Amino acid sequence: MEEIKKKAAEEAIGKAMVFAINTHYDNPETAEIEGVNVNPEFGCFGCHFGKEAVPRMVEWGRSAHGGHLLEVKEKDLSAAISEDVAPAWVHYDFKQPNWQVCQKCHTSTGFRNFASDPDNYNPANNTFLLSGQQKELLYCWACHKVEDRSFGLRNPGKFEKTAEYSEPADRISAIPDLGEANLCMVCHSGRISGEAIKKAEDIKKHFGAFNSHYLAAGGIIFRTLPYEFDGREYTDFNPHQNIDGLCIACHMPNEDHTFEAVVEENGKVEIKAKSVCEKCHKDLEELAKTIEERKKQYEETLKYIEQLLAEKGIYYDKAAYPYFYPSPSGGRGPPNAFTDWPDKDTLGSAYNLNLFAREPGAFVHNPSYVKQVLYDTIDYLDDGELNNSALEKAPEEVKKFLEGAR
């Protein structure tokens, strides 16, 4: 009996070792990420905090912040995280000095240093203990204070202090201290606001000069990002903005480190943060169906905006930075980018398209406001005037989505 137990234990340890060797080493010779890098400053404690950490590690290993490492390795233990799976960690070698402005959101070292002391943050002082092309994911020690063994969360403070952009100043300063969600706001609130287009003296530039950046949920919730049209009123009513814990409440129910608010399989949505939504939405099955429907309608609405821009000779290619081209781009990229913006509202419309195409949760994050902005974008593009004509020629799904927005 003892012999059998011992053998089983040895086998389990052997398996864990093989697994660890294949997931804890990132080959410096390749641009893909083969596994996590162990920062000698924190050692194994950088992630293995103790018993409570174990379920979190598995969840994190499946998350976008963890580059979906465990999903990649489940298929093939020798596979690596590629650009397709996690572009934000893999696309560039962000530790190189020419990417210093990007490091606070695209590296653990940069984020840790920034979030620990935003006032005195200087990316030139980011020290990367990595070699060759090795890259960081968003490790546990980026968000958690591992250095004092408290494992508590870093707190960069109010968004006003951490924002990449300074306008619209009144709305930015109105964002309250969000506690733990201050962490999320640093990276998920975009880099350039639609206000910048209003202030710009010269708009005849390629779109990179106005690109809001991506997955900018915070900038939608608090209305800091979208291009709003002059002469139109926008609602301040967003019931989701005052939920205690904000991003954490909806995206980390029961401390879930996959950071998923919903899971989706074959177009069917299952809500994870049930107890949060339940406080206001009585019928959760109904709510899940609404999300499925709205998601489709939202995507159709963005397609329609893309079509209206194309009719003006402005072609959107989501996959090819800087995204707008004078002819269908086919993934070409500069120097053929579109620069001949006829006016600010057209550029603002293009800006909104790219912002929302890169914020797939916007229709949940701020439902009524988002519909207004999309309505106005279409209303402007359809005949160059804000005359409530947006739904006249719109496809059925778009009509369903925007009915009642104005």
Ligand code: HEC
């Ligand atoms: C950057 C984060 C990180 C660091 C640092 C880290 N690990 Fe891990 N480790 C993980 C993740 C994620 C898993 C997968 C979680 C799971 O399967 O339980 C894991 C799993 C393991 C496993 C597999 C067995 C188990 O616990 O399930 C071993 C063994 C292991 N790590 C050893 C180490 C050692 C030794 C060090 C220090 C040299 C270390 N790890 C440092 C993230 C890390």
Ligand code: HEC
């Ligand atoms: C250091 C910057 C950073 C911080 C801090 C951060 N995120 Fe992220 N987050 C990212 C990046 C980058 C991605 C996309 C990774 C990829 O897919 O390449 C991402 C992805 C996500 C996704 C998944 C999107 C998808 O397409 O699957 C969610 C949800 C998310 N983050 C929520 C949060 C929440 C909630 C917080 C706060 C607890 C947070 N993030 C903190 C940078 C950050």
Ligand code: HEC
């Ligand atoms: C304020 C935080 C922040 C800063 C600063 C930042 N990014 Fe990002 N970036 C993000 C987030 C969040 C994502 C995740 C979006 C995604 O994967 O869809 C992202 C995604 C990306 C992607 C993947 C895009 C894709 O196609 O999905 C690239 C490339 C990128 N950023 C480049 C840069 C570069 C270059 C810089 C510096 C010049 C930079 N970023 C600065 C937050 C930031």
Ligand code: HEC
């Ligand atoms: C993007 C930031 C972020 C990253 C990265 C992150 N966490 Fe967390 N973690 C949080 C937040 C926010 C909470 C608080 C959640 C709450 O209050 O509901 C938390 C809570 C925890 C807790 C306490 C809750 C509990 O289950 O006891 C543990 C333990 C934990 N995280 C472990 C980890 C580990 C291990 C990793 C890496 C595998 C990790 N975290 C990565 C943001 C992060």
Ligand code: HEC
């Ligand atoms: C009311 C709950 C709620 C709040 C608050 C909330 N989210 Fe979301 N979020 C969702 C839901 C639900 C989705 C999924 C929408 C879908 O894909 O169908 C989502 C989608 C996302 C996505 C895209 C995920 C993907 O898979 O593509 C990101 C990133 C994100 N949220 C980040 C955040 C951040 C950061 C905050 C805080 C600034 C936040 N969210 C606040 C409910 C919420």
Ligand code: HEC
């Ligand atoms: C504090 C109350 C409250 C909580 C908590 C809450 N919601 Fe809402 N939600 C509302 C209200 C009120 C509306 C209607 C907003 C409007 O009409 O502008 C709404 C609207 C929505 C919509 C848009 C519906 C539509 O017809 O377009 C979605 C989707 C949604 N909520 C999802 C969620 C999810 C998912 C959760 C939990 C993760 C959640 N909500 C939590 C109050 C709440």
Ligand SMILES: [Ca+2]
């Ligand atoms: Ca590598």
Ligand SMILES: [Ca+2]
């Ligand atoms: Ca019109």
